[in-house]
Amino acid sequence: MAEDQRIGAVYWVDHYAVPSTDIERWKTFYRDVLGAGEVTDLGTGGDESSRTFMRVSPLGRRPYAGTFRQVEALPPSRGLGKGLPRYGYFIRHEDIDDHLRRLDTFQVPHSDPARTSEFGQDGTVIYFEDPDQNQLELWAAEHLPPGAMDGAGPLGVGDKLSTAVLESRDLDRTASFYSKFFKVEPTRSADIPNDTLAFALAGGGVLAFKKADSLAGRTGGVRKLRGGIHTAFVVREDEFLDAYHGFWAALPDSDESDRDVDPTSLPPRMYNSAGKLSRGGTMYEPPASWEGHGESWYDWDTNFMHLIGGVPEGGSMANYRSIYLEDRWVEKGPAPEGRPGGARPGGEGGGSGRPGSGRPN
Numbered sequence: 001m002a003e004d005q006r007i008g009a010v011y012w013v014d015h016y017a018v019p020s021t022d023i024e025r026w027k028t029f030y031r032d033v034l035g036a037g038e039v040t041d042l043g044t045g046g047d048e049s050s051r052t053f054m055r056v057s058p059l060g061r062r063p064y065a066g067t068f069r070q071v072e073a074l075p076p077s078r079g080l081g082k083g084l085p086r087y088g089y090f091i092r093h094e095d096i097d098d099h100l101r102r103l104d105t106f107q108v109p110h111s112d113p114a115r116t117s118e119f120g121q122d123g124t125v126i127y128f129e130d131p132d133q134n135q136l137e138l139w140a141a142e143h144l145p146p147g148a149m150d151g152a153g154p155l156g157v158g159d160k161l162s163t164a165v166l167e168s169r170d171l172d173r174t175a176s177f178y179s180k181f182f183k184v185e186p187t188r189s190a191d192i193p194n195d196t197l198a199f200a201l202a203g204g205g206v207l208a209f210k211k212a213d214s215l216a217g218r219t220g221g222v223r224k225l226r227g228g229i230h231t232a233f234v235v236r237e238d239e240f241l242d243a244y245h246g247f248w249a250a251l252p253d254s255d256e257s258d259r260d261v262d263p264t265s266l267p268p269r270m271y272n273s274a275g276k277l278s279r280g281g282t283m284y285e286p287p288a289s290w291e292g293h294g295e296s297w298y299d300w301d302t303n304f305m306h307l308i309g310g311v312p313e314g315g316s317m318a319n320y321r322s323i324y325l326e327d328r329w330v331e332k333g334p335a336p337e338g339r340p341g342g343a344r345p346g347g348e349g350g351g352s353g354r355p356g357s358g359r360p361n
Helices: 023-034 093-105 171-182 237-250
Strands: 012-020 037-041 051-055 064-069 086-090 114-116 123-129 135-141 161-168 196-200 206-211 231-236 269-271 277-279 282-285 296-298 304-313 316-323 330-334
Touching: 012 023, 012 051, 012 086, 012 161, 012 304, 012 316, 023 051, 023 064, 023 093, 093 123, 093 135, 135 161, 161 171, 171 196, 171 206, 171 237, 231 237, 231 316, 237 304
Parallel strands: 012 064, 086 135, 161 206, 231 304
Antiparallel strands: 012 231, 037 051, 051 064, 086 161, 114 123, 123 135, 196 206, 269 296, 277 282, 282 330, 296 304, 304 316
């Protein structure tokens, strides 16, 4: 892995959050199928937790996966290997049979292993889905990136996410957007289909987009889902503010208060959570260094994202210590009555962690 990347380059997919209609079922799935542990339940003051994050690695490292409880039926999936968003985990090639047996044991819908270089990298993929039909994959890369399996969990699942595959209605427009803000360039390969855009991230793993004529409705920007359904990416901690200044200089801030506008028609924008960050009865605000700007953004296709900072371990971003958004928040005072939890566009309970806890957001 080259360490002489452009300032603000994105190194890894750090974590993600997906919707679920049954959080206890979701947690059981992640324990059984991916070996996840260290549950962090973050409710909104009611009897039932509205959001949960889990670590897959037993070493207190990445990756995190999260969910936000939904009270209405989710949009239908387009099927294994086709529905989006889709998130992937590194595995070793020699462990493929073990993973298949485990998927069968727990009656998880999955594909057969398939050799592919769809995103410009050679390997073997197994598509599968959780009980809410959120799409996932196991990726046995021909050449694992440094650090991919250093903190592998008890079931042989790596401690880095291999893949985030999202929707795009215009691949050229998406390529321009992410080349500018993520400081990585699209992968050029004859193996990549015409309906696919792939970025090899600076540390390892891939951010990919598939052409979609219409959006499936499982992203944080569609407003029909509750909570902060999102994907988070890591940049070097010493470049964190530089990376955000690039977003702030180019994208307008929005509090998403106009609920009558079709979000699929809106251009990219920052989400400004000022006055909306509350945890455990306490209000928080972004630090002064953010100059009043938002911390998350929507792209052209309702994908909702943010950055986190990574402190290199051993002088390399092959492994890193995460600095989450909550670690930067500043306590403001008691939350107004009736605001027991955090808020994000899309509904109740959108915040995804506690200030100072190191939980993901």
